[in-house]
Amino acid sequence: MHKKEETAEHQHIVWKKESDELTMGCRIFDVRTTRMHSPEGRSHNYYYLDSPDWANVIAVTKDKDDQDCFVMVRQFRQGLQQITLEFPGGVVDDGEKPEAAARRELAEETGYQADRMLPAGTICPNPAIMNNWAYTFIAEDVHPAQSQDLDDNELVDVELWPVPYVIEHMGTGVFVNAIMMVALDWYRRYTNYA
Amino acid sequence: MHKKEETAEHQHIVWKKESDELTMGCRIFDVRTTRMHSPEGRSHNYYYLDSPDWANVIAVTKDKDDQDCFVMVRQFRQGLQQITLEFPGGVVDDGEKPEAAARRELAEETGYQADRMLPAGTICPNPAIMNNWAYTFIAEDVHPAQSQDLDDNELVDVELWPVPYVIEHMGTGVFVNAIMMVALDWYRRYTNYA
Numbered sequence: 001m002h003k004k005e006e007t008a009e010h011q012h013i014v015w016k017k018e019s020d021e022l023t024m025g026c027r028i029f030d031v032r033t034t035r036m037h038s039p040e041g042r043s044h045n046y047y048y049l050d051s052p053d054w055a056n057v058i059a060v061t062k063d064k065d066d067q068d069c070f071v072m073v074r075q076f077r078q079g080l081q082q083i084t085l086e087f088p089g090g091v092v093d094d095g096e097k098p099e100a101a102a103r104r105e106l107a108e109e110t111g112y113q114a115d116r117m118l119p120a121g122t123i124c125p126n127p128a129i130m131n132n133w134a135y136t137f138i139a140e141d142v143h144p145a146q147s148q149d150l151d152d153n154e155l156v157d158v159e160l161w162p163v164p165y166v167i168e169h170m171g172t173g174v175f176v177n178a179i180m181m182v183a184l185d186w187y188r189r190y191t192n193y194a
Numbered sequence: 195m196h197k198k199e200e201t202a203e204h205q206h207i208v209w210k211k212e213s214d215e216l217t218m219g220c221r222i223f224d225v226r227t228t229r230m231h232s233p234e235g236r237s238h239n240y241y242y243l244d245s246p247d248w249a250n251v252i253a254v255t256k257d258k259d260d261q262d263c264f265v266m267v268r269q270f271r272q273g274l275q276q277i278t279l280e281f282p283g284g285v286v287d288d289g290e291k292p293e294a295a296a297r298r299e300l301a302e303e304t305g306y307q308a309d310r311m312l313p314a315g316t317i318c319p320n321p322a323i324m325n326n327w328a329y330t331f332i333a334e335d336v337h338p339a340q341s342q343d344l345d346d347n348e349l350v351d352v353e354l355w356p357v358p359y360v361i362e363h364m365g366t367g368v369f370v371n372a373i374m375m376v377a378l379d380w381y382r383r384y385t386n387y388a
Contacts, residue, residue, distance in 0.1 A: 077321035
């Protein structure tokens with residue numbers, strides 16, 4: 001049953017679009033409705049979120065004990081209604097490059113800056129109901145440079161967490177954002193960090 | 195700046211709920227609007243998706259060349275409008291246990307069954323705008339048992355993919371669903387698979 005990864009031979013499962021319309025604007029995403037038909041002629045409506053891309057950034061710096069630490073943000077997440085600890089990140093603005101967004105979000109959320117941003121990987125947060133991509137960058141030569149510059153609807157604490165601790169605890173406690181688990185995986189793949 | 199992982203001391207970033215109401219039903223999720231206020235008295239509306247939990251299952255079986263392979267599903271994803279290759283999974287029904295959902299989805303989408311289902315980990319797909327959890331199970335003693343039993347709005351090919359190939363290519367090509375990258379990470383953590 002091995003198949004080629006490419007999809008040219010898989011047209012029998014490709015649905016075609018009949019229509020696609022705005023259903024409701026929700027500020028940080030739009031709900032849209034698309035009507036799709038299958039190759040054998042079935043037809044269904046699907047809701048999906050038309051969303052801007054996201055960018056996040058893994059920034060490692062030394063703490064006062066000279067340990068390698070991730071620069072992380074603690075905030076109350078309005079969907080889950082819980083506090084999480086995450087890598088800095090946010091929405092890629094219209095016309096902005098993902099790398100620029102990562103750089104901007106790092107500065108605004110944490111006050112840290114980095115001399116270089118390396119692309120580590122890109123993922124689709126939710127192909128079933130979303131159309132956007134999440135970019136992860138690795139910051140190099142990280143240093144504090146300014147104070148936070150948050151939106152009015154944000155409250156964010158900046159914290160340093162040791163790299164091995166976060167790797168061990170990712171997916172538990174306050175480290176439960178799937179996109180951060182992916183970002184950490186990109187980091188470990190990039191750095192060959194076991 | 196190290197802080198305890200627990201959140202009792204972090205009340206200064208916890209927003210409190212003023213109201214929470216249904217904005218629009220979208221079949222597989224509801225859009226809701228919540229009004230939240232911060233400890234210092236700011237007040238904002240947030241949209242979020244009230245969504246059922248999800249369950250997915252990593253099932254390894256031998257192919258005809260006796261290689262260890264993941265049982266995977268190829269389908270056209272209506273949000274991204276692209277084909278993806280994913281581990282089997284779907285929505286946890288009302289009143290259903292996540293393990294039962296994983297077992298059911300494995301059978302319905304692929305025709306495979308497993309004697310045991312081991313919980314590998316749980317993640318929040320999107321704490322910013324969703325309130326649900328995604329459970330990953332590892333199937334043991336996997337065997338073909340029945341034919342597919344799909345919903346009318348699904349078209350799914352079943353394919354076997356070698357474990358090392360998927361680990362190497364996760365996050366690229368058709369392997370771009372973030373929740374699957376997380377599920378694979380759970381699998382690697384659980385099995386100590388480098």
